[in-house]
Amino acid sequence: MPRLQSLALPPALPSELLTYVLAHQAHPTTLIICQPRSNFLTSLLNSIDQTSPISNPSATDDPSSAPAEPSPVHPLLIPTLHQIATSRSVKVVFIPTVSHLRAYLAAFGEEDRVALPVPQFEKQGKNSPLIVVYGLVGLHRDTSEWSAQGLGNSVSALVEVGERCGRRVVCFEEREDEISGDLQELEDEEEEIESRRWKEVCKVWEQRVPMLNGSVRRAGMGSEDEAWSGRTIEAGRIFGRWFRFEKADWV
Template sequence: MPPPPLALSPALPSELLTYVLTHQIYPTTLLICQPRNVFLTSLLSSIPQPIQRQPPPPETHLPDPEDEDPPPRHPLLIPTLHQIATSRSVNVVFIPTVSHLRAYLSVFPPPTENASPPEPKLDKPGKEVPLLVVYGLVDLHRDTSEWSAQGFGNSVASLVEAGRRGDRKIVVIEEKKEEDSSYVVEGEEVERKPGWKVWDERVPMLNGNIRRAGFESEESAWSGRTIEIGRIYARWFRFGRGDWDLEE
């Protein structure tokens, strides 16, 4: 029996890949709910690129190269043997629509993932299980007819069933946005935490609800009852902070 599904705080694409490479156990599957070009663009923007130095003008005194420290490189840009080996055992699938997601989950796991693990096997010993990581599940439903508690419930139920069928630990992570920073009070201290605004968004209960114009608040813009996305997820998931938040 796999562990209960886990919903982590939103992450940048680079933080997502670092998490998967760190925690993956063969066979791990990463579902990216974005077109491939959109994700790669976001990934490049989230990784600091080394600055290329311009050649000095003629007759300029050149500093000793040993006196200058090279700029630090992002860990994803360093091709270590462990990173190369683990990346080859992660199955990455790009999911453009809700229909594609449900179709993929209905036949999960694919037959190719039932094969023997690659050699040499670098998995960590212990009780860890393979992962089924989904990135951007909320945004995949946004601005579609499935933007409702009914639509989310159908997708999440399919995801949980696929994880149980494939004996995978399910982890869902949303993409971190600039506005994903808020102040929360813990005791007498105010701490700046990124990430949880997405779970406070409200959606209508049923598919096909009409959104009424002329209202400022999200809740009153929908006809009928609404519910927070976090409450929908809480039926199946427990919530936690990602490694990227713990390091801050």
């Protein structure tokens, strides 16, 4: 079986994450969410509210006009046959700590392959079985594993599991509800705005992490690079050893 290239995609809202999984998964697929279930569901509801189509209020201004059409519904809230069938092929796991993640990956094997029912009418296409990880970098932040050593150990274990089980590994980070900065106020050309937006959402890969576990943060330092004793490296360079960085529909 040819090796499936691991992918690192731009930070996404929870609703964008689920939309991607539904569109690109094949049986079997595992979705690893690196945060408590309650936190993710809260963020998911907020992101659905934010990205739902907005109805036109002018249609209801005139009382004598025809009854207003129902407000558009977010696609994730429409129980289509495709969504129902696809969701049954996706195993969702909530991982609260780095220790839980590594223990889960160590036990990941054939039992995960047979735990989900095989869809009877699934067509063979270009989609691949996936291991999708949401929030891997954030899971390590502010822990003793926040280093190139700690993050690299988790990433290499994840890629090894993907190769062993014949699955493509896809990593996302969670992005904020709104992109910071003054992008909406820019009057520059559209291409420049898109370039600025791309740099903004991908700042997660530019975060500096110390090389070794146990590095000491120095107080009173301005930049993230200067805040750590010893050498630091960008998080994206750690992922770049195994992952290919790609753009996505939501950027």
